[in-house]
C-alpha cells in the first residue's frame with residue numbers, strides 16, 4: 673500500500689491497529705482465565721476478517737485498478 677501511494681494507508685493501518693488492540697484485550701482475559709476461547713470469539717475474528725477483506729481491503733484493490741488505468 674505504501675509503495676503504491678495508497679491514500680487510505682493511514683486509515684487502513686489504524687483499523688489494523690484497532691484489531692490488534694482488541695486481540696490484546698482478549699489475550700489478557702484469556703491469560704487471566706476470565707475468558708475462554710469461545711465460539712463468539714471465533715465468530716468475531718471470522719466476521720472481522722471477512723468484512724475487512726470484502727470492504728476495507730477491497731478499497732485498495734479499487735485504488736490499484738484506477739491507478740493502473742490512468
Ligand SMILES: [Fe+2]
Nearest residue numbers: 684724728729
Ligand atoms: Fe487490511
